[in-house]
Amino acid sequence: MTKILQRGVLWLVTLLAVAALVPNHGLAQEGRRVTVTGEISDTWCSISGLMFAKGTAHHQCAIWCALGGIPVSIRDASGALYLVLKIGDDEDSAANPRVAKMATHEVVVEGELLERDGVKYLLVDRIADDKGVILMTHDEHGIQPFGN
Amino acid sequence: MRRLLLSLAIPAALLSAPAFAAEAWGLKDEKLVSFSGQVVDILCTLKGDCPAACGGGKRQLGLVSEGRLYTAAKSNTLFAGATKDLLPWCGRTIEIDGLLVENPAMPILMVQGIREKAGVGDFAPTDQFEKDWTAANGKADEWWRADPTAKAALADNGILGRKDLKWPK
Numbered sequence: 511m512t513k514i515l516q517r518g519v520l521w522l523v524t525l526l527a528v529a530a531l532v533p534n535h536g537l538a539q540e541g542r543r544v545t546v547t548g549e550i551s552d553t554w555c556s557i558s559g560l561m562f563a564k565g566t567a568h569h570q571c572a573i574w575c576a577l578g579g580i581p582v583s584i585r586d587a588s589g590a591l592y593l594v595l596k597i598g599d600d601e602d603s604a605a606n607p608r609v610a611k612m613a614t615h616e617v618v619v620e621g622e623l624l625e626r627d628g629v630k631y632l633l634v635d636r637i638a639d640d641k642g643v644i645l646m647t648h649d650e651h652g653i654q655p656f657g658n
Numbered sequence: 659m660r661r662l663l664l665s666l667a668i669p670a671a672l673l674s675a676p677a678f679a680a681e682a683w684g685l686k687d688e689k690l691v692s693f694s695g696q697v698v699d700i701l702c703t704l705k706g707d708c709p710a711a712c713g714g715g716k717r718q719l720g721l722v723s724e725g726r727l728y729t730a731a732k733s734n735t736l737f738a739g740a741t742k743d744l745l746p747w748c749g750r751t752i753e754i755d756g757l758l759v760e761n762p763a764m765p766i767l768m769v770q771g772i773r774e775k776a777g778v779g780d781f782a783p784t785d786q787f788e789k790d791w792t793a794a795n796g797k798a799d800e801w802w803r804a805d806p807t808a809k810a811a812l813a814d815n816g817i818l819g820r821k822d823l824k825w826p827k
Contacts, residue, residue, distance in 0.1 A: 538706035554732045554739075554768075557761045558685050569819035571737070573811050574802035578787060579739030581718050581731050583764070591763045593729065595701045595718060601709075602716040603701070604741040607807050614819050624704050627727050628765045631704060643819035653817060653825060 541622035546632065548586035549645060550612045552576065553593060556585060561655040565614060565645030568654045572613035579605040584619065584632065592623070592632040616641040679781070680755040680770050691767075692755040694776045695721030695728065697747040703727060712748035719744045721754065721767070728758070732768035733784035737802045740769040742786040747772070755781055 552575035555563035562568065564585075576582050581603065583591040595603045597619075603609075618639040624631045680690045700720045702708035712719055719741050721728045730740040756770040771781025791801045798804035817825045 539704050553764070553766060557731075557759050557764055557766050558683075559761075560683075560685070566818040566820070566823065570812060570817045573808050574737040574805070577805055577808050578735070578737040578802065579741045580737070581729065581739065581766075589763060593718070593764065595704075601701060601707070601713070603718045604713075604716055604739060606716070607811075610807070611811050611814075613811075626704065628760075629727075629729055630764065631700065633701075633705070643815075648818055648823075648825065 539624050539626070541624040541631075541633065543620070544623040544632075545618065545620050545638070546584050546586055546592050546623075547618045548584040548592070548616070550594075550609075550615050550617060551583055551585045551591075552613070553581040553583045553591065555654075556583065556591060562647065562651040563654065565647035566643055567647040567651035569614040569643060571654050573610050576610035576613055577605055577607065582609050582613075584617065590630065592630045594632050594634060597634040597637065612640065614643050614645070616644045680757060683757060683768075685757065685759055687760045687762075689758045689760060690755075691758045692753065693721075693723050694751055694753045695723030696751045697744045697749060698722050698727070699748070700727070700729065712745060715741055715745050717741070719748070721752075728767045729765075730754075730769050731766040733787060734770055735785050735788040735801075738787035740767075740784055742790055743769060743772060743784040745786075747774075753777070753781075756784075 549564065551563060552572045554575060555561055555568065555571060581593050583593045585591050597609065600606065600608065617637055619634045620636045620638055621632050621634040680692060682688065682690060698720055699708060699712040700718045703722065718729065720730050730744055733740040733743050753773050753776040754769050754771065757768040759766050759768065769784050771783055773779050773781045788801060795804065802808060815821055816823060
């Protein structure tokens with residue numbers, strides 16, 4: 511009986527030690543299924559307000575930022591931002607050239623939405639539609655942020 | 659005029675930023691912050707999908723402090739995120755300073771400095787992206803304009819993202 515107890519304690523201690531080493535705070539969340547329509551945009555430019563961060567005026571900058579590893583979000587018509595953490599099986603969410611090529615495209619995506627601490631995280635299962643760059647803003651706003 | 663001010667303001671803010679203290683950028687909703695937190699892979703934290711070494715630099719990283727998950731979106735390098743700066747500290751608790759931009763749409767963190775132990779030594783500036791980029795591509799005044807992947811993408815569809823549009827007109 512004592513040996514069984516000792517083994518049990520040993521297992522418990524091992525389990526706790528392993529859990530402490532894994533940087534995973536909280537249990538896996540179950541999100542909800544959503545369809546999001548919006549522009550693939552750069553999160554920092556959108557949030558910081560440093561420049562006009564929409565459409566053709568911001569296409570080049572959005573590519574630079576995506577390749578620099580800044581999170582990419584989808585901004586819907588209401589202005590809500592959904593930070594993209596994966597697209598299909600592609601879990602590269604930092605400096606992914608495939609995602610950078612879609613900068614400022616208007617897309618319709620389906621996926622799982624997870625919300626934590628004020629951030630909407632989106633795990634895209636499928637890009638249902640990619641309309642390309644359709645928001646024309648360069649006439650009014652030039653090329654952001656430097657003009658060329 | 660706005661473009662001119664912006665083009666001067668961003669580099670000036672960076673050049674004037676000391677390596678040991680967070681620098682205000684004058685952004686709406688920004689707050690100077692310094693706190694200790696554990697470096698985490700965000701997808702791992704949310705879904706329990708946890709590759710080795712926080713994804714090796716290919717995933718968005720964050721910090722968990724007092725139960726709150728902070729998305730580390732930006733570093734000191736222009737047009738670059740903070741993944742490369744945080745990656746060596748995956749799973750470890752460090753102290754950062756920087757800007758928390760609490761925009762109602764999404765709060766995000768610009769990490770400006772990192773130090774291993776809270777209150778000990780100077781903060782190291784978050785410039786690992788530029789160092790790695792330079793090591794891979796050579797010295798450039800503006801990494802973003804010299805980046806071969808960016809150049810290829812822009813060559814394909816143009817600066818406006820559409821082959822049917824030209825700039826300048």
